[in-house]
Amino acid sequence: MELDYDKLLCLTAEIGYQLMESGAEIYRVEESMNRLLEAYGVTTGEVFAIPNCIIASLTTATGHALTQIRRMKAHGTDVDQLERYNDLCRRLCREAPPIEQALALVAETARQRRQWSLPTQLAGYFLGCGAFALFFGGNGRDMLCGGLCGVVIGLCMYFTAHWGANPFFRTIAASAVSALCAEILTAVGLGAHLDQIIIGALMALVPGIALTNAMRDVMAGDMVSGISKVAEALLIGGAIALGTALSLGMFHMLAGG
Amino acid sequence: MEMLQELALPCLYAFAAGIGFSVVFNVRGVGMLICACGGGLGWLCYLLSAPVVQSDIMQSFLAAMLISAWSEIMARLRKCPVTSYLVIALFPLVPGGGIYYSMRYAMNGDVQGFMNELMHTLGLAGALAVGVLLVSSLVRVVNARRQERQRPTS
Known part of the structure; x- marks a missing residue:
């Protein structure tokens, strides 16, 4: 049977797109796409990915050149999704099923996406931020406050994502609201250590993932991606400081402190 | 008890x-347990290495290396991407406090304190990054060698 190059290119670009959207590193995206092309017997394929764009290109047996570009929008990290697409890609490379079947499998994986419900995610924020408030030297009451501020951050991130705000604005907004919340909780006497509460809650926003991924990209030789992710990490760090400062400054001005 | x-x-x-x-x-x-254990182990390494190296940047570096090794091993065992375990296990080491205290110094107009804290924060982040980078590069080299050896036989 004649290989349908158009569909193969669609399949490759789709897998790459989904991997990157769930937070894979650049080299994993490129390597997976290359392997997929090779599994279908295309040795003239070229793949190039940077954090917001994927380009896949191949030359058919008759010498015809095909290219597809996928623009990547801002995305988060979804480990479950990443693992499933990674498994799917390994399976496709191993079995190389007919392309129609492979596309159906991709669609099936997208349909089966599992996400925690909002309340469960908020419970995660509560536990994570509360534990960090303790971790940084707070007491039991600080844990409660840190957890509450974490929940506020979770809500803030959830709603700003639905409004389509950009990541820096979202970070500024979330850190400002959570710092305000921490100030109020401390002012009414529930929280004991303001610093520990704020830091604990901020841990939900710190750019640890961006920094780690950036380093892994640099190590794999993708300098462009690595540097742009380092810049992203620094900007997010700045956004956290800015948001918190905004809120603390306002609160002190209003409270007359 | 105190210990x-x-x-x-x-x-x-x-x-x-x-x-x-x-x-x-x-x-x-199981991934949840692996991530959380990585975080706990990393912090144990950070605390235990305190008397030996006596610098929190070096402590972060050692802990980042341990976490990285742990995640690489676990990812290999479960045939999953390493990032999943790495990023969450590294959370306790990320200098969130540094960002906050630098901001406080900046707000109070303490330029000296701000610069000190900022440099310290960047140092911690750098130690984290270099620790991860070192282990991951080693794993890649070992992997590449193993694949080279396997290729002629397959």
Whole structure:
């Protein structure tokens, strides 16, 4: 049977797109796409990915050149999704099923996406931020406050994502609201250590993932991606400081402190 | 008893935080335990290495190396991407406090304190990055060599 190059290119670009959207590193995206092309017997394929764009290109047996570009929008990290697409890609490379079947499998994986419900995610924020408030030297009451501020951050991130705000604005907004919340909780006497509460809650926003991924990209030789992710990490760090400062400054001005 | 409090409790907190953030980043099943254990182990390494190296930047570096090695091993065992375990286990080491205190110094107009704290924060972040980078590069080299050896036979 004649290989349908158009569909193969669609399949490759789709897998790459989904991997990157769930937070894979650049080299994993490129390597997976290359392997997929090779599994279908295309040795003239070229793949190039940077954090917001994927380009896949191949030359058919008759010498015809095909290219597809996928623009990547801002995305988060979804480990479950990443693992499933990674498994799917390994399976496709191993079995190389007919392309129609492979596309159906991709669609099936997208349909089966599992996400925690909002309340469960908020419970995660509560536990994570509360534990960090303790971790940084707070007491039991600080844990409660840190957890509450974490929940506020979770809500803030959830709603700003639905409004389509950009990541820096979202970070500024979330850190400002959570710092305000921490100030109020401390002012009414529930929280004991303001610093520990704020830091604990901020841990939900710190750019640890961006920094780690950036380093892994640099190590794999993708300098462009690595540097742009380092810049992203620094900007997010700045956004956290800015948001918190905004809120603390306002609160002190209003409270007359 | 005092030792228990100083060592075990922070690691326990790091573990709990790891579970919490696993939910946020949609890690499921055994992966949650692996992430959280990585976080706890990393912090244990950070605390235990304190008397030896006496610098929190070096402590972060060692802990980052341990976490990185742990995640690489676990990812290999479960045939999953390493990032999933790495990023959450590293959370306790990320200098969130540094960002906050630098900001406080800047707000108070203490330029000297701000610069000190900022440089310290960047140093911690750098130590983290270099620790991860070192282990991951080593793993890649070892992997590449193993594949080279396997290729002629297959």
